[in-house]
Amino acid sequence: MTRFLSFLSALIVMAGLAHADPAFWRHEWPDTNFNKTSVKNWAEIMSGGPPRDGIPALDDPTFRKVGSERRISGTEPVITVEMGGATPRAYPLRYLTWHEIVNDSVGGIPIAVTFCPLCNSGITFDRRIRRGTLRFGVTGKLRNSDMVMFDRETESWWQQAIGEAIVGDLTGTQLRALPSWMESFAQFKARNPSGLVMEQPDYDRSYGRNPYAGYDSSSRPFLYSGENPPHGISPLERVVRVGNRAWPLTRIRETGGVHEAGVSISWEKGQASALDHATIAKGRDVGTVRVRDGQGRNVAHDVMFAFAFHAFWPKGRWMVR
Incomplete structure (x- = not known):
């Protein structure tokens, strides 16, 4: 691959x-x-x-x-x-x-x-x-x-x-x-038993298959020639971005969550990677991240690859410890 x-x-x-x-x-x-x-x-x-x-x-x-x-x-x-x-x-x-x-x-x-x-x-x-x-x-x-x-x-x-x-x-x-x-469908369904899920589009696509099998285990991103992230972080490691700050997902997972910079970031297992196995449902467990403010309200954020954060926020703050 x-x-x-x-x-x-x-x-x-x-x-x-x-x-x-x-x-x-x-x-x-x-x-x-x-x-x-x-x-x-x-x-x-x-x-x-x-x-x-x-x-x-x-x-x-x-x-x-x-x-x-x-x-x-x-x-x-x-x-x-x-x-x-x-x-x-x-x-x-x-x-x-x-x-x-x-x-x-x-x-x-x-x-x-x-x-x-x-x-x-x-x-x-x-x-x-x-x-x-x-x-x-x-x-x-x-x-x-x-x-x-x-x-x-x-x-x-x-x-x-x-x-x-x-x-x-x-x-x-x-x-x-x-x-x-992002969360697993089971997590969404458990919290919202009367919730709605988008219907399958009317296109000839292999829905449920991952055309980028093994991508998030690659050593180098596709069509990227920029710098690697600092602190020895792998380019394709997931980070939680809130504004111009990024927390490595490995840190969130190992600590069970953090309370920093005015936000609380939690993690729980149960969500498959969409970019691992050729069948999305069989992807390795990368878990679910939630980000809330001091009043418990949901905060806009992204769980993106580290190289992308470094490319678009070259002066961004890395919350490594």
């Missing part, structure tokens, strides 16, 4: 460098304003393989009661959204792995539930900005191995890990991250 990814990365990097120029991209993106950008080096953005919308984002999905769901194993990870007094919803990674973005509305708030498999980054955003409500798709481009999204209203490009527009008319605009978290 590692050798194959390295070979594939080399091929895509060579092709990407040859086309790291807006002049080449304009035929596919005629409505994107490439004259406005925060990207200093276009070579940072490269093709991940699929073209625009080659990874199809989902719009306005349907749901079913958790008690009627029989296809999803209890250990499989879901992204949980509980907000606005609305019925809690679970977005299974067995679907997000293949679609990466779900445009939905919960409790009257338009949201985008996003998952970048290459960074293990799962973040839920409020789709509203001053200019209106956006609907997101997948460009097929990567930057520091992280998904580059686009909005269909202005065709600006957005960096998923930081929720910020990096190319186009909306460059510099920041999306508001909403509290959500």
Whole structure:
């Protein structure tokens, strides 16, 4: 797996460098304003393989009661959204792995539930900005191995890990991250017996399979040429990011949780990695993280790979002890 990814990365990097120029991209993106950008080096953005919308984002999905769901194993990870007094919803990674973005509305708030498999980054955003409500798709481009999204209203490009527009008319605009978290389907169901789980999309995909088998055990991230994290932390070690701070998951797991920097971070076993075994339900147990503030309220956070935190928060604070 590692050798194959390295070979594939080399091929895509060579092709990407040859086309790291807006002049080449304009035929596919005629409505994107490439004259406005925060990207200093276009070579940072490269093709991940699929073209625009080659990874199809989902719009306005349907749901079913958790008690009627029989296809999803209890250990499989879901992204949980509980907000606005609305019925809690679970977005299974067995679907997000293949679609990466779900445009939905919960409790009257338009949201985008996003998952970048290459960074293990799962973040839920409020789709509203001053200019209106956006609907997101997948460009097929990567930057520091992280998904580059686009909005269909202005065709600006957005960096998923930081929720910020990096190319186009909306460059510099920041999306508001909403509290959500990854947990096992069994954990979601036990806490929300009347909750809703996203219905299987009507696409020809191998849902429940992991196309990135063995990825989170690789020595090097896919299409990443930046620095390794400090403190001897493995690039593909999971970290809990809250703002510009990152706690290594190994520390959280070993200590049973921490209370620092105004937040409480807990861990419990029971959630399978979506990026380990070829069958997601058989992935090794990476556990479930919850982050709360001093009043016990859920806090927006991300459980991402260490290399991605270092790439997008190079001056971030590492909470190693």
